[in-house]
Amino acid sequence: MSEQGQTTEAAPEEEAPQESRSRQVLREIAESSSMVVFMAIVASMLIGGVLIIFADEAVRDSAGYFFSRPSDTFSAIGDALGSAYSAMFNGAVLNLEAESFAATIKPFTQTLTMATPLIFAGLGLGLGFRAGLFNIGAQGQILMGATVGGYIGFAWDLPVGLHLLLAVLGCALGGALWGFIPGVLKAKRGAHEVIVTIMLNYVALYLVAWLLSLDAFQREGSDNPISPVVAETAQYPKILGVQFNLHLGFVVALLCAAGVWWLMERSTLGFRLRAVGANPSAARTAGMSIGAATIITMVIAGALAGLAGSAPVLGTQKFLTDSVAGSLGFDAITVALLGRSRPLGIVLAAILFGGLQASGPSLQVNAGLPVDIVVVIQALIVLFIAAPPLVRAMFRLPAPAHEKEVAA
Amino acid sequence: MTATVADAPAAPAPSVLIPPKKFGPSIALGVIALLSLVIFGLGTASGASTTFVVARSTDFVHLPTYTAPSRLAAILLSLVGLGLAGWAAYRANQHRKVGIWLPVVYGMAIMGALLTWAGAGRDATSIQITGLLTSSLFLAVPLVFGALAGTLCERSGIINIAIEGQLLAGAFLAALVASMVGNAYVGLIAAPIAGALVGLLLAIFATKYWVNQIVVGVVLNMLVVGLTSFFFSTVMTENGDLNQALGMAKLPIPLLSSIPVLGPVLFNQNLLVYILYVTVAVLQVMLFKSRWGLRVRAVGEHPKAADTVGINVNRTRVRNTVLGGAIAGLGGAFFTVASGLAFGKEMTSGKGYIALAAMILGRWSPRGALAAALLFGFADALRAQLGAIGSPIPSQFLAMFPYIATIFAVAGLVGHARPPAAEGIPYKK
Structure with a gap:
């Protein structure tokens, strides 16, 4: 999924014959359902981020005097999101703050256990x-x-x-x-x-x-x-x-x-x-x-x-x-x-x-966020992938030639 | 007995106009009545007695407390049930239907036998009839609203699995807004808005993106659980003021509330219950007697035909789903402001799915939904009552009752439940 994300970034703009072919490849990738899945995950994480910001006390406090010192609000938003996403990573993939190798990879084994x-x-x-x-x-x-x-x-x-x-x-x-x-x-x-x-x-x-x-x-x-x-x-x-x-x-x-x-x-x-x-x-x-x-x-x-x-x-x-x-x-x-x-x-x-579920305890301890945010993200991902046209419209992806019937 | 009646010689070759003989229901009634006779009647020790308290001391009219010899009463009540089953079989043999009174009287007889048996020989405790009925109605409130929501959506062809989410969203927003304003009644205005929003999401995904409606319903339920729990654990926990336990006073209706037994049960309730009566009546009439209702049902049964005569199928579906969501949301207010409780995580605890069951058992009609929801509410209240007097029936089996009844109904073992024909199929021109 991430691989395809990178390919999109490396959009080549070359001479005519090659362009048409590479464009075609690009188009296929953008139309593919994997791309929709990837974008659905991105969109859900972003909406999850909005919720995290909304629920963060520091953000709300500083938003109270937003017009006198807007920088406070932005740094509070940055702190809230930073601590949330890093807590997710540390809880689900690799714990970079751990001392030993075992403790570093423990989150990922926990992810597999939950999976x-x-x-x-x-x-x-x-x-x-x-x-x-x-x-x-x-x-x-x-x-x-x-x-x-x-x-x-x-x-x-x-x-x-x-x-x-x-x-x-x-x-x-x-x-x-x-x-x-x-x-x-x-x-x-x-x-x-x-x-x-x-x-x-x-x-x-x-x-x-x-x-x-x-x-x-x-x-x-x-x-x-x-x-x-x-x-x-x-x-x-x-x-x-x-x-x-x-x-x-x-x-x-x-x-x-x-x-x-x-x-x-x-x-x-x-x-x-x-x-x-x-x-x-x-x-x-x-x-x-x-x-x-x-x-x-x-x-x-x-x-x-x-x-x-x-x-x-x-x-x-x-x-x-x-x-x-x-x-x-x-x-x-x-x-x-x-x-x-x-x-x-x-x-x-x-x-x-x-992995999302495994990151729950870490979110709770390190970012002070309830585990329920994970349920929200999970539900959003599925809602988005169930409606590819919605995701395509959000990210302006091209629609495929013929839409396939979605799920079940 | 019913079995012998079923073997009775067949009537002369039935013409097309005569409906077929349906012995299924009467056999089921007979078997249950027989079980009741054996377990509740003969199973009760002779000499024991059961005390029934009909009125409470606070009621306007004082009624005496009745004490009945348990065994005799249970046997008599079971025999009444058996007789009614026989009558149903007799009518079925004549190709005729029985009135609505029969299942009602039958149910009362068998329940009476059960209560007599459960309360037999317990001198310290008594069966509280009024209390039992009051809590039945009260517990049925969210189920009725939920089942009405389901009925509205499904009659227009949208499957609404998201009732649970709509109830929960309604409960959440009712508590939040009522706490902010400091008035429980404002919660009744906020709750439908939350439910309608969930309904709107369902409608958009179902009609615009043609996503499988069951998928959307299940996922919306998850989303609402996640969102409400998240805000409960963050915003509401940090500021306790945003989640207060506000209650609504009971509003006894003058005169009507002083009718013995029924008065306090039906007419000494809070505003939400009165709204419930009105909603059921209005929807029943509107759905089956009005032009709007005919159109909605046409869209749910045969959208193409409806479209041909100029009805906008998808617009009808969206409107119905939003309206249904709003009704379920209003039902959600039951959990918080109407019960005088603060919001709690996942506090609807599967009531939305029982509402779905009530909708099916009520055969997609408001009146049926009310009856089925009351039955489920009664089962729930009975569980509490039997638990209080320490009955030998494990409470888990009573809790299972609504679900098992629904499985029987959809499997066509008792009656036949037929959903609207175009349900769940996106309408594509």
């Missing part, structure tokens, strides 16, 4: 989008996955290796079950998957809240609705040593991304799912079963979302609560949209949003 569940769930949602299904239910699927996987993790006693494997499979199973319900209701009864999945999110939430009030799920000696800590044999091992939080789940997520890529681009089943998503009537005429494709898609999407539940319950938080899914399900929608539902795009988008 792990987003990759899983984003893959699931992206798969659904490409098959023409709008699955809003990742939240519930993550929660159910975390519940089943977490239960296997803390209640069963199994040898090393097998325990983790079963717990991870349990996560996938829980999510798959919660994906199967809307899938089968859509296929057999025509129930709209958006409504069913939204409702199932809440059913899952209250179901888990109820489970956590039972003795089988509750931590001993605690009145709070939290489960026991998952056994060490069922936890994802840390892959870069104990000082980093990055765990094996990240590798599993990358493997899943490769698997989804193979499934969608190389397998017959994937072709069928895409065909149903692109044109259900044509797919039906060609002898494909829409109902079967719907159920299979929802089960796979649910399983992937359920695996996202493994990241907190077996990797970072290591126990089950009813808030274990946080806002992952909705964040994953933005990841899938930003990644254009393609595995590589989703991995990159997840790392971007993982």
Whole structure:
């Protein structure tokens, strides 16, 4: 993305024949959807900056006497933005103020850790989008996955290796079950998957809240609705040593991304799912079963979302609560949209949003900004990429010859 | 019993004019009534009694406290339910519909059985009927406004998932403006503006950029959560004056509010609730009896036909979405100024999605939305009441009820929910 940004700056203005060719290349870049994505990110960061300025006390104070000493306001704006953006960089990419090498790169490993569940769930949602299904239910699927996987993790006693494997499979199973319900209701009864999945999110939430009030799920000696800590044999091992939080789940997520890529681009089943998503009537005429494709898609999407539940319950938080899914399900929608539902795009988008989230604590401590600014930026990015004409109009980019249909 | 009625010999070959027999609802009613008979009726220990408090000591008319033998009452109420299910099946067999009174009476009977069972043998506590109904209505307020907003948008063909965001934006701006001015009623003016802005964004993205409406809705919800939380944690936290807990007084309507039971429930509320009555009535009439309503519905069902007769499809959609957003925003005022609370992060906590459910269950009509929202409000109030008297039903299952009811409705297991035909499809000339 940044590479293309640089190319635009190096706009060559040479003699006629070459000019037309280089212009054409430039034009293609400016028209490309990657350019729109890049500009959408830039625009969102800028609007985020405006909010930061607006919320900064020093800026507001100095704006009170703006006309007597405008320089104060500008320096306050500069301070506010500088501290915010540097806090973001230090919190998400590299901590330049750190003493040791490990501490310097720790933010980036934290970004990858935060990206792990987003990759899983984003893959699931992206798969659904490409098959023409709008699955809003990742939240519930993550929660159910975390519940089943977490239960296997803390209640069963199994040898090393097998325990983790079963717990991870349990996560996938829980999510798959919660994906199967809307899938089968859509296929057999025509129930709209958006409504069913939204409702199932809440059913899952209250179901888990109820489970956590039972003795089988509750931590001993605690009145709070939290489960026991998952056994060490069922936890994802840390892959870069104990000082980093990055765990094996990240590798599993990358493997899943490769698997989804193979499934969608190389397998017959994937072709069928895409065909149903692109044109259900044509797919039906060609002898494909829409109902079967719907159920299979929802089960796979649910399983992937359920695996996202493994990241907190077996990797970072290591126990089950009813808030274990946080806002992952909705964040994953933005990841899938930003990644254009393609595995590589989703991995990159997840790392971007993982980075935004990882920068939260640093923003809070170093810039005194609430983490919520991250949610705003995230939502803005997706709003902008969903409407390429808007971004093109803002940055005066040329419109492509034929506009492609946006997202899902 | 219903099952046997369903097996009754079929009527002579139905002509085209006679609607088909629909036994689904009556079977469902019968099964629930039977469960009620077994669990609430026979499951109650004989000899126990339940105390119902109908009026509060502050009410104008004093009504006695009723004490009923639990087992007998629950059995009788369940039998009433069973009888009504039988009546529904009988009518279905004759290809006729039942009136609206049947589900209402049925619901009261089964709920009565449930309450009798829950309150059985608890001498220290009693079932507060008036309190239960008052809080049902109160809890239903944001749901009704939200569901009305959804109905307005979807009738014109725009899917409004952003109800949650509109409620939250309304709650935020109502608290902010009311605190700045120092008057809660000003919040009622500010709240619709915030909701309308969110609605406007939705409308622009949906009609101008043809973005998938569900995507925009979900993202707008996130955006509003982010924005309100951000300003809450920065501006509002630094200056406490900007987020005060201001309340609106109850305005009892003379005479009407002294009717026993219903008076205090319906006519001793604050201004927002009265606005709610008016909004529901006006929208019901306007949507189904006025020229404007016919046009809106035409745009939602068949935009091309509407366009052909000269209705501006996209303008209708934008106006409806903005108006819907404003109504949802007004509902958002419930959370802050109308409840006497200060703004809190994500304080709507998913009520917008329940409102969406109420819209679907209410089959995209204001009257239906009101009924469904009241049902959900009742479920919520019942949860609190049962929690207070320590019932054996886990409160989480009652909390799930609205969502499960909606899943059943959209799956066509009970009744049939059909959305406007052109919903979610951008209109491109």
